[in-house]
Amino acid sequence: MVAHRFGGAWTERKLSALRDYLAQYQKIFTTNPNARKLKTIYVDAFAGTGDRDTGEDLRQGLLFGYDDETQGYQEGSVKVALSLSQSFHQYVFIDNKAKHANALHNLVNSEFPNLANRCTIEKSDANIWLQEWCRTQNWRDQRAVAFLDPYGMDVEWGTIVAIANTKAIDLWVLFPLGIGPSRVLPNQEIPESKWADRLTKLFGTDEWKSQFYRENGHVDLLGNKHDSITRIAGVDEILAFFLKRLNLVFERIVERPMILRNSKQSPMYALCFAAGNPRGAPTAVRIASHLVQD
């Protein structure tokens, strides 16, 4: 088994919401007479290995604020999806690490051989692969749930737009609330170059600069003008900005996502949900809203 260390108690909440949503989704798509005619696909774009070794990992802990609250091997999202009592017609798993993609092949062949012919495993960059896939599929007779579960600020806005444009995919996306933007935004200046580009890719606009910072100017007693910049956005404002962007491209979203906190109660991620299909969106958002409640 390839060790893939990450997470803490908060990952259990995240995967539990995903598990329950996928189960309810498949229930609808196997019982509703109209929905039954459609093919269903589960896409896990930052798939990992299928298992999570939740033992201590100092390097990732430092980088991402993860902790070691839960010990031992736990199911990862891929195993959660493959273990459903009502299976999807197709599974797409993407990871950019060869070691993780190989582990997924082994997992499927050894533990889920009856689903092997439904699984596509891609060792690719999720943003590139997904954008092309969303654009080239025929969405008239199929629907999908996509789960984007990155460590940090790896999901590009272009990927979210590509998913929304299909009008056929429900999206669960982990937004790196406390460990992403809020860590790279300085208090007294707007970040430039590398981090600015990264934030613009994350939000799909550079409007974050004017939303997150205020320019102050004052003239001193000698008549000299002083300009300064202050960051005015905390985690709440950053999340509100992301949700506003999500709402622009999707049919409906969950207005109050699940906030995942570490053992010190610091917010780390927001588990956000957006529904793409105009007919299915009200039901999808109703179910997801219920699942993300504390």
Ligand SMILES: C[S@@+](CC[C@H](N)C(=O)[O-])C[C@H]1O[C@@H](n2cnc3c(N)ncnc32)[C@H](O)[C@@H]1O
């Ligand atoms: C937080 S882990 C995913 C955990 C998984 N969802 C689970 O529950 O077991 C993030 C994964 O994304 C992969 N990854 C990071 N950047 C990526 C990218 N640009 N494209 C595809 N995979 C990526 C990493 O190799 C890692 O396996």
